[in-house]
Amino acid sequence: MLIKDICSTITEGSHNPPKGIKSSSYLMLSSKNVLDDKITLDEPRFLSKEDFEKENKRTDVKCDDVLLTIVGTVGRAAVVSNDLPPFALQRSVAVLHPDENVCSGRYLMYALRGKRSYIERHSKGVAQKGIYLKEVAEIDLPVPSKEIQGQIIEKLDKVNSVIKCRQLELEKFDDLIKARFVEMFGDTVTNPLGWEEHRLDEYIDFLTSGSRGWAQYFVDEENELFITIKNVKNNHITLDNIQYVDAPNNKEAERTKVKAGDLLISITADLGRTGVVDSNIAEKGAYINQHLSLVRLDKGRINPFYVSFFLETEGGKRQFDSKNQNGVKAGLNFEAIKSLKILVPPLEMQETYLEFVKATDKLKLKAQPI
Numbered sequence: 001m002l003i004k005d006i007c008s009t010i011t012e013g014s015h016n017p018p019k020g021i022k023s024s025s026y027l028m029l030s031s032k033n034v035l036d037d038k039i040t041l042d043e044p045r046f047l048s049k050e051d052f053e054k055e056n057k058r059t060d061v062k063c064d065d066v067l068l069t070i071v072g073t074v075g076r077a078a079v080v081s082n083d084l085p086p087f088a089l090q091r092s093v094a095v096l097h098p099d100e101n102v103c104s105g106r107y108l109m110y111a112l113r114g115k116r117s118y119i120e121r122h123s124k125g126v127a128q129k130g131i132y133l134k135e136v137a138e139i140d141l142p143v144p145s146k147e148i149q150g151q152i153i154e155k156l157d158k159v160n161s162v163i164k165c166r167q168l169e170l171e172k173f174d175d176l177i178k179a180r181f182v183e184m185f186g187d188t189v190t191n192p193l194g195w196e197e198h199r200l201d202e203y204i205d206f207l208t209s210g211s212r213g214w215a216q217y218f219v220d221e222e223n224e225l226f227i228t229i230k231n232v233k234n235n236h237i238t239l240d241n242i243q244y245v246d247a248p249n250n251k252e253a254e255r256t257k258v259k260a261g262d263l264l265i266s267i268t269a270d271l272g273r274t275g276v277v278d279s280n281i282a283e284k285g286a287y288i289n290q291h292l293s294l295v296r297l298d299k300g301r302i303n304p305f306y307v308s309f310f311l312e313t314e315g316g317k318r319q320f321d322s323k324n325q326n327g328v329k330a331g332l333n334f335e336a337i338k339s340l341k342i343l344v345p346p347l348e349m350q351e352t353y354l355e356f357v358k359a360t361d362k363l364k365l366k367a368q369p370i
Contacts, residue, residue: 013089026052031092075116188315201338210288224285272320
């Protein structure tokens with residue numbers, strides 16, 4: 001059954017959201033707030049009462065509606081619960097109001113999650129992919145009787161519960177890694193252990209930013225990798241939703257091709273995301289886009305993984321914030337990257353810490369959701 005026949009209304013959030021204010025009880029959310037089976041209120045846009053009432057007329061979100069991300073990371077779906085406060089939405093989220101005589105919101109959510117790869121394939125765009133509402137409306141979903149839907153929901157909820165428990169375990173491992181950093185190196189803001197502070201450019205062998213206008217080289221089949229800001233976060237480079245590319249044979253490609261051990265830092269939008277290129281990614285062949293900088297460090301003097309972890313601490317985050325204070329649009333230039341201050345303990349200690357991280361990551365793999 002097509003979604004347009006399952007739902008009484010299908011809408012999307014504001015294309016021209018109003019400017020936010022410092023704080024209020026009127027919230028506007030975006031796709032970043034819609035996770036799989038979870039809606040968060042983290043970092044909303046606060047609206048005036050007048051703006052909220054105007055925007056809320058468009059989506060009129062109600063309990064049991066299904067939110068679907070349709071711009072950026074497409075295909076995430078969650079059901080609106082009755083414990084959430086009223087909120088408006090930006091254009092990156094669609095609101096699906098299922099006909100209760102046909103199916104429940106929870107069943108619709110699970111059915112949509114089963115179509116995520118389809119949604120990703122049918123998304124269009126270069127800098128940021130998206131799927132139009134008319135295409136969402138034409139998605140064909142299996143819709144059994146309400147009784148069978150209830151049985152399916154019960155089984156999937158049980159599986160979901162196990163997955164969430166595993167995810168909590170993984171978060172504990174991440175907390176352990178952060179705690180070990182503080183235990184070994186101290187607070188990166190107050191530096192109680194008195195480590196020497198150095199500018200990052202004292203250790204840089206090569207620094208560049210990524211390529212623009214490479215959409216003409218994008219391919220669907222597996223090939224070399226094109227790493228974007230969404231692939232870099234929390235000291236890792238993920239291949240989730242990676243873009244494949246048939247890279248040209250030219251100087252720009254040579255300049256932006258990564259090597260194992262390269263430190264990547266986001267330099268626009270969400271500043272200061274970091275990750276280090278591992279040998280697996282380097283062997284596949286990978287390039288970066290213009291929203292990332294590539295920092296190749298002297299690994300005989302400093303460990304790039306240590307630098308990545310340092311920059312994700314409060315001491316690193318404060319520097320990124322301060323270097324962007326004068327800009328309305330978030331961005332860092334090369335001088336800002338070079339001037340980052342790093343606390344530098346002995347290399348042996350850095351490598352000891354990274355051995356601990358590797359051992360913990362192995363335990364995380366065993367605890368990955370089934």
